[in-house]
Amino acid sequence: MACVDFREMRIPAETIQFVDLEAQLSQIGSEVMKEIQDSVYSADYILGEKVEKFEKEFAGFVGAKFCTGVASGTDALFLSLKSLGVGEGATVILPVNTFIATALAVSQTGAVPIFVDVDERTFNISTEQLDDLIREDTKAIIPVHLYGQAAQMERILDISEKYDLKVVEDACQAHGAIYHPWGKKAGSMGDCGCFSFYPSKNLGCLGDGGAVTTSDERLFMKLKMLRNYGQEKKHHHLIKGFNSRLDTLQAAILKVKLRHIDEWNSKRAENAFFYNSLLKHVEEVVTPQFQPDLEFCHVFHLYVIRTKRRDDLLEFLNKKGIKCGIHYPVPLHLQDAFKELGYEKGDFPVAEKLSGEILSLPMYPELGRREIKCVVDSIKEFCKKD
Ligand SMILES: *Cc1c(COP(=O)(O)O)cnc(C)c1O
Secondary structure, three states, X not given: OHHHOOOOOOOOOOOEOOOOXXXXXXXXXHHHHHHHHHHHHHOOOOOOHHHHHHHHHHHHHHOOOEEEEEOOHHHHHHHHHHHOOOOOOOEEEEEOOOOOHHHHHHHHOOOEEEEEOEXXXXXXXOOOOHHHHOOOOEEEEOOEOHHHOOOOHHHHXXXXXXXXXXXXXXXXXXXXXXXXXXXXXXXXXXXXXXXXXXXXXXXXXXXXXXXXXXXXXXXXXXXXXXXXXXXXXXXXEOOOOOEOXXXXXXXXXXXXXXXXXXXXXXXXXXXXXXXXXXXXXXXXXXXXXXXXXXHHHOOOOOEEEEOOOHHHHHHXXXXXXXXXXXXXXXXXXXXXXXXXXXXXXXXXXXXXXXXXXXXXXXXXXXXXXXXXXXXXXXXXXXXXXX
16 A cells, blocks of 8 residues: 555655646646747737647658647547548448547548447457448448557558548557558558547647648648638638637647657556566456567557456555556447447447456556556455455
């Protein structure tokens, strides 16, 4: 219990946070405050130079030609689908174990989500039965780079080419993740890459924010119109658009944080390897799998283990002040919001099984080795008592 008493005073000594945003601010707080002050006094609050600068830098970081800042990750997905002409009468394929926003964005366009089971080893979309699910009305597929690990893009792009489908990457958990076979970053391989800057993401702002990356200039122009009332220039509206812009203030903050993302991602990966090494001989626990040479491709937005006695372990850790999460406890096909799709329990056996076994352990760049040891010691203590 007292194994984390070395922590600074701002966090009660007996807890290990799941994500610690204050720890990040103690590193870059003054840089961020300077940007905020500058933005406030510039009196330029919507779009403008700061947004453009961030967009250019973020496109460069991802390895795409263009980037459009939008209001959230959900809107990034929604506007991407819109820009690709996905709407009523279409179906869109996506994995059943993801954050619900991936599917909500599809519904929001009027299209119907088609769920696919996931790969037990990587948690990502299974590409085995994809061919069988593609119908006449299927317009797009959304691979989600879940937990920070790139989905099997080669196979997905092959299938999309074969059936003439659009590919919208949900990279909301994968800023900087690399698809190893090609050395390309998440968000640079499909027609569009979608990012969220929700505060706890690997790159997060101080509120909501998102972005779409693409290397297709026509899509880029369309996305810029769609996020800004459909206007090409002031008061000239070529299409029916939306109000979904990345706040100028948030763009300014993100530009500061972008300078640190590689370092933060490496620290996340190092923390993950440390967890893996300490948990190696704990029989009851399955650790996330990645090959040694692929170590730094996964950006570990989440560090997710599997165990049969998940609920009991979660309770045990919570009682010790170790904050954990489950991502996600209910697969999308069993959510009431998607009842109308007619899926039933048993339709996606892998995702259903995983949803009862997965546990996300504390993970953020500033997490210390002693804290990780403390988490693992507690897990070992739990495993000993049957
Ligand atoms: C966070 C997230 C989203 C949604 O992003 P918001 O910015 O919260 O709208 C979408 N998909 C995945 C996989 C996410 O993790």
